[in-house]
Amino acid sequence: MDEKLLKPYDPKTTEDRIYKLWEDSGFFNPDNLPGDRKDTFTLIMPPTNANGSLHAGHGLVMTIEDIMVRYKRMRGFKTLWLPGLDHAGFETQVVYEKKLEKEGRTRFGMDPKVLYKEILDFTLTNSKNIKSQIRKMGASCDWSREKFTLDDSVIKTVYQTFKRMNEDGLIYRGNRIVSWCPKHQTSFSDLEILDEERIDNFYYLKYGPFTIATSRPETKFGDKYVVLHPDDKRYSEYTNGQKIKLEWINGPIEATVIKDEMIDMEFGTGAMTITPWHDKADFEIAERHNLDKEQIIDEYGKLLPIAGEFAGQHIKKARPLIIEKLQKKGLVEKIDEGYKHVVRTCYKCGTVIEPQIKSQWFVKMKPLAEKALEKINNEEIKYVPEHYKKITTYWLENIMDWNISRQIVWGIPIPAKICTKCDHGMADIENKISKCEKCGDEVKQDGDTFDTWFSSGQWPYVVLGYPDNNDFKTFYPTDIMETAGDLVFFWVARMIMLGLYVTGKVPFKNVYMHGMVLDAKGQKMSKSKGNVIDPLTLTEKFGTDAFRIGMVVGNTPGTSLSLSEDKIKGYKNFANKIWNATRFVLDNTKNFQIPTNPEYDEEDKKSDEELRVLMKEITKEMDEYKFYIVAEKLYHYFWHTFADIIIERSKKKILNNTNADSAKVLLYTQLTTLLKALHPFIPFVTEEIWSMMPHSKNKQLLMIEKWPS
């Protein structure tokens, strides 16, 4: 017997060695797998953010996905798990900005090329670290196919898609309201914006014969349209287009009456003035009635010359001063304190979003969403857990156009030229256009980059080498997309839409969403709270196997998981239990030939049957992604049936030599079966034990053994 077995199981001296064994075997690459494997199983790893180190959420991703992959590999599938790293556009830029800040620098004013190079170096350095951490988790992914979201091949395909969408009329450039973050100096899509409930003052201001209500008096300088509902009897004397002279913040103005059904007669006074440059709803009214639009607030949140004496002031500081002036002029009717409303903020820094009109690239989403809805509704894509289907279809049914321009350097440059005179935008992936195709004037390169999700939304077919690569033909559509629940719109829905648009096929047949990893008290982990659990500290302490099985037991898809050290510790004991049980089994089956047709006594026969039944159940549950229940059942069976009953029972039989052979056969075959079944969950300890089994000399790695269904 192997001498290692005489001591307790030691993950530290085992895991790296075993991982190397796997990696050197080449079996992570589906092309090298033994046997005739007709059916493929493909899983694309969500590209890991390369800007930091592995956190608990990554630990969960690697665990669940590796379980899926190892199981399918053992089931005889030609199994591909394709790893990738994410440059993570805006996310990384924010991380890097913080670094710059610490060094007393700022990205503004920096040469974009220098900044880009710096972030690239930073990312590449960190990515080495990330990759070794992924290996630590035991991930059996095919490193030979690894991709980075800024690889040339990725950019090439993304450009092709942009060009094609543009030709198909799915992309347009235009002056539209965008969500602008005054701190980060970039626009966002609607998904990067958070709604935050706030309590503010609500001001009732006299606007000629009307009273208007607003929470943002600082936007009102240019308001020259008053909008009323056509059916509002209170205002029936006023007609659409009617001019009214009135005294306003900085002097007399002429206002125009607009009748629009969008007005809610119940709200405020039923009369509203509009600021089309800084409010989406107002913008739409202005578009409908073809009204003037004027910028009041600049990109940094400061008032423009139209604000007169307030010009140059930051809106936050100006607001009370403006109210003071209005009060002096007798234009404030009343102020409601404690007005509860929703403010939109930047999801990264919490700064209040200032809507601005900007000329940027937008994707027309309706036609894309309709195709996606069809495939989801007819179950060509299935969701686990199912309720994500409802969430997705609701979002798709109410989809808004997607702003894909970002004013940051860290990303894929938008391949387009912009006319310096008429602002016409032209897709130009070959960099050939030198004159505006509309007015013939000079053009300049679009300085913006793509929203990072525009490229990662194309990930499944991009990484497989669409359209000509063999991998694309073999492995696409992929089988499952496993990712965090909060990416259901950001990423999953967009992959479906873009995948259908570009390849005509769904990018994956199943979506499996896992929940968030919370701390032991069920609170969100955050650096400021100081409750962040580092998965690598846990694997260091208890072993990767213990961490992995601790992550899945009782963790149903979609729901968040509370992670505690005690739980992981319990599974460290489990790994050791298996280790010790193996010692007993091997000790007692020394020099014993396992017969091909074993004869069991009555109770052993029952036990043999019991495990077969269990394996049938488990196999079904594995196919239904119920890893949480399989892990628990295996744990329970191993400990409380195999160890507590079968091993204990065998002691007497072997000692008294009554039905000893039956006992020995049962011990050996059950251990063998259980090692295989446990392997996807706790790959290291099972592989290590496998190598010490007497049959192992001529045998292959456990990772490619046949699953005992």
Next chain:
RNA sequence: GCGCGGUUAGCUCAGUUGGUAGAGCAACCCGUUUACACCGGGAAGGUCGUAGGUUCGAGUCCUACACCGCGCACCA
């Protein structure tokens, strides 16, 4: 405002088509039996959020409500 999820043993959570409530951890008692004290044996612990309804029978289905968490929304 609309929607989604949750509410089951002290804690974390399971509970597949409705048929006498489960696991892990913690706590309690006993025990060093030749794989393992990173152990074994035993016992304890829940009117399944509330109120109705359907049913022979409801943790499970229906309806309201409460609380927690989350998402969506152009109410100035």
